[in-house]
Amino acid sequence: MNTNKPLKICALRLTALGDCINAFGFLQSVQINNPKAELLWVIDKRFSSLFRDSEGHDLIPMVEVDFKKGLLKGILELGRKLKGQHFDLLLNLQTSLKASLCSLKISANLKYGYDRFRSRELQCLFVNRRVTSPNNPHVLSGFLAFGKQSGLGDLTPCWDFKLSEQELSPFKKLLHRKKIFTICPASAKPYKNWTVEGYAAVALYAKEQGFDIVLTGGNKDSEIKLCADIEQKIEGQCTNLCGKTSLRELACVISLSCVVLSPDSAALHLSSALNIPVIGLFAVHNPKRVGSWNYPQLWVSVYNDLARKELGAKKQIPWRYRVKNPEAMKQISIESVKDAFDRAIELTF
Numbered sequence: 001m002n003t004n005k006p007l008k009i010c011a012l013r014l015t016a017l018g019d020c021i022n023a024f025g026f027l028q029s030v031q032i033n034n035p036k037a038e039l040l041w042v043i044d045k046r047f048s049s050l051f052r053d054s055e056g057h058d059l060i061p062m063v064e065v066d067f068k069k070g071l072l073k074g075i076l077e078l079g080r081k082l083k084g085q086h087f088d089l090l091l092n093l094q095t096s097l098k099a100s101l102c103s104l105k106i107s108a109n110l111k112y113g114y115d116r117f118r119s120r121e122l123q124c125l126f127v128n129r130r131v132t133s134p135n136n137p138h139v140l141s142g143f144l145a146f147g148k149q150s151g152l153g154d155l156t157p158c159w160d161f162k163l164s165e166q167e168l169s170p171f172k173k174l175l176h177r178k179k180i181f182t183i184c185p186a187s188a189k190p191y192k193n194w195t196v197e198g199y200a201a202v203a204l205y206a207k208e209q210g211f212d213i214v215l216t217g218g219n220k221d222s223e224i225k226l227c228a229d230i231e232q233k234i235e236g237q238c239t240n241l242c243g244k245t246s247l248r249e250l251a252c253v254i255s256l257s258c259v260v261l262s263p264d265s266a267a268l269h270l271s272s273a274l275n276i277p278v279i280g281l282f283a284v285h286n287p288k289r290v291g292s293w294n295y296p297q298l299w300v301s302v303y304n305d306l307a308r309k310e311l312g313a314k315k316q317i318p319w320r321y322r323v324k325n326p327e328a329m330k331q332i333s334i335e336s337v338k339d340a341f342d343r344a345i346e347l348t349f
Contacts, residue, residue: 007036007089008087009038009040009090010089010090010091011040011041011090012090012092012094012103013042013093013094014042014094018264019094020043021273022139022269022293023041024051024059024273028157029155029157030155033153034152039061040087041060042102048064049247050248051161053161054248071101075101075104082107088110090106092113112129113131115130115133116130118133120320131149131150138290138291159274161248170252174239175253180257181257181259183214183215184254184260184261184267185199185217185226186218186227188266192284193263194281194329196226196230200230201338202261203230203234204234206341207237214253215239215242216241218242224242224243226242250270254274255276259277259278259279259344260277261278261341263329264282268280268291269293271292273293277347278295278344280299281332282299282300282302283306283325283329284329285323286307295347298340300337300340
């Protein structure tokens with residue numbers, strides 16, 4: 001490798017949004033610790049707007065992949081965008097076959113992927129270097145291992161979304177109170193959502209302590225209905241922004257909050273990245289793998305108990321194990337979430 005030329009790095013992480021938020025924290029750290037390197041991020045077009053400032057500048061140089069017209073057309077378009085570019089390193093941070101097929105359009109000397117423990121969907125066939133899994137089971141810890149093994153440094157994730165006053169100002173006016181409790185009740189997978197009754201009870205508990213309640217979510221009908229049901233349950237004592245914010249606007253709302261409540265979702269990771277105390281609710285997946293990077297002390301989890309019940313006490317819980325019980329999230333008690341809220345308040349005030 002010619003050391004007189006800047007190191008050219010391509011990072012491939014298409015989805016999901018929560019994982020992209022964690023990847024962003026890793027890649028900003030790569031930028032800071034390797035200022036002469038040229039870094040490019042290949043990302044699903046649906047999520048790229050979060051990582052672009054108010055003036056339209058990429059926070060990390062990105063190439064968007066648009067799959068709206070199909071997988072093949074998206075991959076071919078990626079190839080056209082990257083034509084003539086060659087990289088020293090490809091960091092393939094995603095194990096899906098879709099990502100691996102995209103990696104065929106990325107020319108690189110060294111293509112890093114996961115080791116046997118974390119790899120799946122035949123990623124091993126598309127890489128020529130395997131990254132040893134760290135002891136920490138978290139997904140982001142796995143990303144950081146790519147940095148260490150590829151010679152980019154022993155990195156600490158950092159996030160700066162460069163939210164401008166222009167972006168923040170409308171929400172400062174709307175949410176004029178200082179004590180904001182934001183509930184982001186919906187995950188992309190409805191089976192990871194908590195109950196309307198649970199969210200409403202904690203909202204009223206926060207209301208009693210002087211907090212204004214904000215509901216947020218995407219524009220899916222299921223998310224809008226969930227927030228509407230919570231709003232009805234608490235007799236309209238909230239500001240319901242569900243379906244009314246872009247990704248950058250959601251970041252503004254969260255950044256102005258004192259505490260956030262969320263299941264396993266992008267909002268959870270966005271809150272963590274913005275360093276806002278976030279109560280994470282877990283029953284289906286292991287929070288040690290997919291929980292918020294910051295504020296693990298605010299996790300409310302019944303995952304281990306449910307997984308042990310399904311697998312048996314003597315069997316080790318696999319790294320990716322998903323609890324099968326469709327009623328899993330209902331096992332989280334209201335009192336346990338109220339306790340977490342109290343702990344969050346201690347961190348905030």
